[in-house]
Amino acid sequence: MNKFKLNKDTSYLVAVSGGPDSMFMLNSLIEQELTNFVVCHVNYNFRKDSNNDFKIVKKFCEKYNLKLEFLNVDQDYSELKENFESWARKTRYDFFVKIGNKYGIKNILVAHNRNDFVETYLLQKERKNYAKYYGLNKVSKYKEMNIIRPMLNILKSEILHYLQQQEIEFAIDSTNTDIKYKRNEIRASLKEEDFASIENEIKIKNQELNKLNLEVDWYVNNNMSAEELVITKNFKDENLEFIQRCVYKWLEIIKKDHLVQNRSNKTVFEIAKNIKTSHKVFWSMNIENYCLVKDYENIFIIKADLTYPKSFEIKTKEDLYKIEEFINWLDIFNAIKKNKEKYPYVVTNDYTKYKFETYTLGKKTNRYFIDKKIRYKNRMLKAVVYSKRTKKILNNIK
Ligand SMILES: Nc1ncnc2c1ncn2[C@@H]1O[C@H](COP(=O)(O)OP(=O)(O)OP(=O)(O)O)[C@@H](O)[C@H]1O
Numbered sequence: 001m002n003k004f005k006l007n008k009d010t011s012y013l014v015a016v017s018g019g020p021d022s023m024f025m026l027n028s029l030i031e032q033e034l035t036n037f038v039v040c041h042v043n044y045n046f047r048k049d050s051n052n053d054f055k056i057v058k059k060f061c062e063k064y065n066l067k068l069e070f071l072n073v074d075q076d077y078s079e080l081k082e083n084f085e086s087w088a089r090k091t092r093y094d095f096f097v098k099i100g101n102k103y104g105i106k107n108i109l110v111a112h113n114r115n116d117f118v119e120t121y122l123l124q125k126e127r128k129n130y131a132k133y134y135g136l137n138k139v140s141k142y143k144e145m146n147i148i149r150p151m152l153n154i155l156k157s158e159i160l161h162y163l164q165q166q167e168i169e170f171a172i173d174s175t176n177t178d179i180k181y182k183r184n185e186i187r188a189s190l191k192e193e194d195f196a197s198i199e200n201e202i203k204i205k206n207q208e209l210n211k212l213n214l215e216v217d218w219y220v221n222n223n224m225s226a227e228e229l230v231i232t233k234n235f236k237d238e239n240l241e242f243i244q245r246c247v248y249k250w251l252e253i254i255k256k257d258h259l260v261q262n263r264s265n266k267t268v269f270e271i272a273k274n275i276k277t278s279h280k281v282f283w284s285m286n287i288e289n290y291c292l293v294k295d296y297e298n299i300f301i302i303k304a305d306l307t308y309p310k311s312f313e314i315k316t317k318e319d320l321y322k323i324e325e326f327i328n329w330l331d332i333f334n335a336i337k338k339n340k341e342k343y344p345y346v347v348t349n350d351y352t353k354y355k356f357e358t359y360t361l362g363k364k365t366n367r368y369f370i371d372k373k374i375r376y377k378n379r380m381l382k383a384v385v386y387s388k389r390t391k392k393i394l395n396n397i398k
Pocket of ligand 1: 015016017021022040041043044085089092109110111112
């Protein structure tokens with residue numbers, strides 16, 4: 001049977017649910033005579049028998065005198081807004097991060113096995129989503145933690161056989177959430193004899209993915225400036241997968257990828273579809289409290305409240321403080337001074353409205369915007385000031 005070996009000089013957190021895989025992993029650490037580790041357990045109190053899992057873990061830790069950190073979750077599940085599995089995962093990993101900080105440990109061991117590896121790939125294939133990696137990665141990241149999966153070459157049957165042989169107690173998870181249901185479906189039609197050929201397929205898919213990722217990195221790194229991604233003509237002609245991966249990579253670089261996680265990639269798909277098919281010079285999409293904007297050849301993302309239209313009437317000098325709302329307030333202030341303070345003025349970024357009612361450099365502002373290709377970013381973030389009487393705009397937004 002395959003075993004795994006870990007470095008004795010490294011410290012680990014060990015994620016133990018009490019199920020067969022993690023009990024096997026924990027037992028292997030004892031067999032390897034590792035001592036630098038802290039066992040972490042989350043009791044979700046989701047099932048009636050959750051406490052039983054905790055007791056199994058606790059008993060094992062007491063037997064071998066191991067450090068155990070646990071989180072006892074007190075949550076009314078009828079009020080949970082998101083899917084239990086993704087909420088549970090986040091709760092679990094945030095707890096690991098907290099315990100990691102407490103002990104100064106950066107590595108967490110999780111007990112995914114060879115069957116999980118194959119099943120994850122088959123699930124990814126069925127869902128047709130663009131995975132970061134096909135199957136499961138030996139090492140991945142969650143915030144500052146390294147998630148290590150040392151058991152990816154061990155079969156479930158080997159684990160169960162060994163636990164039985166050694167009479168090691170473990171818990172049986174009786175929940176059947178959507179994702180587990182799907183997994184069970186896949187599991188039922190899967191034989192361990194078929195693993196080798198599926199693993200070969202995964203290897204080839206990951207090699208192709210590595211190549212594609214190099215091209216994605218190249219595009220994004222060469223077409224980004226000031227946090228904006230440039231949409232070239234050639235880019236629009238690329239396939240949807242390439243565009244989606246670029247959008248995701250860009251969001252990762254500007255540290256906004258959290259906005260599209262846990263949304264089953266639908267948002268990234270929508271963005272990519274718009275990039276590919278829309279001929280409009282401007283479109284925007286709200287994503288949580290942010291707004292993603294396509295602006296001529298660029299896309300950018302800003303806090304949605306910054307894009308909200310605001311208008312102020314400046315009747316006297318005393319009203320001037322209102323213009324501080326806008327990033328170009330100094331420019332507006334100077335324009336009013338230069339105009340010899342002939343109040344009243346209107347200061348506004350409500351461009352969809354004022355562009356039809358005002359004049360810029362002798363033209364309807366709408367015409368001026370089109371002729372000068374004025375960026376939507378500037379229309380949204382910068383304000384104009386115009387005389388209430390003449391409707392002439394006194395400052396230029398470029
Ligand atoms: N309640 C828990 N307490 C501590 N560790 C847990 C708990 N649940 C799961 N784990 C750890 O995570 C591993 C994977 O568990 P499981 O397959 O249920 O989760 P997953 O959602 O598929 O995986 P992941 O944790 O990578 O998102 C377990 O083998 C164990 O190491």
